[in-house]
Amino acid sequence: MSDLFVKICGLRTVHDVDVAVAAGADAVGFVFAPGSPRTIGAAEARELAARVPGGVLTVGVFRGQSVEKVRRLTEESGVRGVQLHGDEPAAHYAELRAPGRTLLRATAEHVGRCGEYGEDLLLIDAPDPGSGKPWNWGSAEFRAPAGRWLLAGGLNPGNVREAVEATRAWGVDVSSGVERERGVKDPGLIRAFIEAARGSSHG
Helix, strand or coil, X not given: CCCCXXXXXCCCCHHHHHHXXXXXXXXXXXXXXXXXXXXXXXXXXXHHHCCCCCCCEEEEEECCCXXXXXXXXXHHHCCCEEEECCCCCHHHHHHHCXXXXXXXXXXXXXXXXXXXXXXXXXXECXXXXXXXXXXXXXXXXXXXXXXXXXXXXXXXXXXHHXXXXXXXXXXXXXXXXXXXXXXXXXXXXXXXXXXXXXXCCCC
C-alpha cells in the first residue's frame, strides 16, 4: 500500500463519507467555517464522523473562528482533528492541543517546515484558496516545506499524479476537485482521485 496520505475534504453526506473511506482515504474533512457551500453543523458532522473507522482521521475545518467556538464544535461533532485555515496565531494551536487530537495548519504562505506553529500536519494551499487554481509546481516560486505536509488547491484526478511527482508531497488534500458541482461530491471522482494519487507515490 502506498504511503501517500490522502485527505478528502468538504464531505456532507453519508454516501460521500462511505465512498471516501472505502476508496482508501486516510482522512475526511468536515467544514465548520461559515460561508462555504460545504459547511455543515456539529450534529450532522457527528453522525458522519461516527461512521468512520478508527484508522481514518476525521477533521473539522475552521477559518477565523474563536478558540472557544473551535473547541465547542470539535467536542460536539466528535472529530479527532482540527484544521485552522486562516491567520490564527501559534497560541491557538497550543490552546487547542488535547490528548488524541491532531492539529492541522493550512496556509498559502511559504513555510520552512511542518510544526512551526505546533501543528502535527501542515497543509499548503494554493495562493488563491478555493479558486480551484493550483500552484505552478515546477516554478521557483513553489518551495516544498520539510516534514509532514499536504499539497492542496486545484488538485483533481487529472493532475494529482503530476503534482505529487513534482513536489514530493507527503500527502494531498482535495475538495472542489472531486465535485460535480459546487459543494456536491462525485463518488466516481473521489475514487479516481485516490487511485491516481496513490499511483503517483514512489515511497
